[in-house]
Structures are given as C-alpha cells and as structure tokens.
Amino acid sequence: MVGALSTDGEASAGGLLAPYLADPGNLFIISSDFCHWGRRFRYTFTNKEQGPIWRSVQWLDELGMRAIEQGDPAAFTSYLATYQNTICGRHPISVLLQMLAHSSLKFKIVFNYYDQSSKAISSSDSSVSYATAVMTPL
Secondary structure (H helix, E strand, O other): OOOOOOHHHHHHHHHHHHHHHHOOOOOOOOOOOOOEEEHHHOEOOOOHHHOOHHHHHHHHHHHHHHHHHOOOHHHHHHHHHHHOOOOOOHHHHHHHHHHHHHOOOOEEEEEEEEEEOOOOOOOOOOEEEEEEEEEEEO
16 A cells, blocks of 8 residues: 655566565555546646546546556656646656556556546536556556
C-alpha cells in the first residue's frame, strides 16, 4: 500500500520492489481513478481547443496514459507538474514506473479501457475518470 511520497521516496520504493517483477508468481495491482474534475474537487482545468469539457478531460487523461505507457517515471512526473491532474493514485503509479526503471526486465504497459462517470459540459458539472491498463513482459 502506497500513500503520499516524495519523488525520492517513489524512486526508493521502486528500487526496493523492482526485483519482485522478475518473479512470475508475483502480481502487482495498482488501483487509481484518473481526473476528478469539477468545483467540488477543486480542479477545473480545461483545454478549450478540445471542445466540450468532457473531451478536454479525456484529452488530459490520455496525455497521462501515454506518459505512463512510456514506462518513464520522469515523463509522468513532468505531466503531473504541468497539468496538476487529480490522479489519486499518482504515487503508486510512480512507484510502479520506478520499479520498471530499476528492473532488469522490460515490460509494456497498454491502456485498454477508459470512461468517465459523467460527460461534463458546464462548469457546474463534475466527473471522475477511470482507466484500465495491463502490463506484460516483453
């Protein structure tokens, strides 16, 4: 279980856990919602070029998913610093990315499902995004 960690703490935990990726008997489950959008979440970033709010949120989440799929902790950290997306499991995800960076084995991460609790169209709406990914060895 991972709570709030510094970037150094994520790297340290990832380094400690990386050897366990080599054992096919181990299963890692990283659970997180993605963007929590709306006034009640105190996060209302929008990219007006994307059209309706819900498409902006999807665009934002897809940027994060692409950063995670790179398997590069720095790419995900940079994404979070740039957009401040309210991904509640950002620290466990970062630990996983650090595990990959410290592992002698190579893995592929692919997101295969995405949805939102509602399609926000006005500033009074809110939504939570959900995504599913699978990580497999190369």
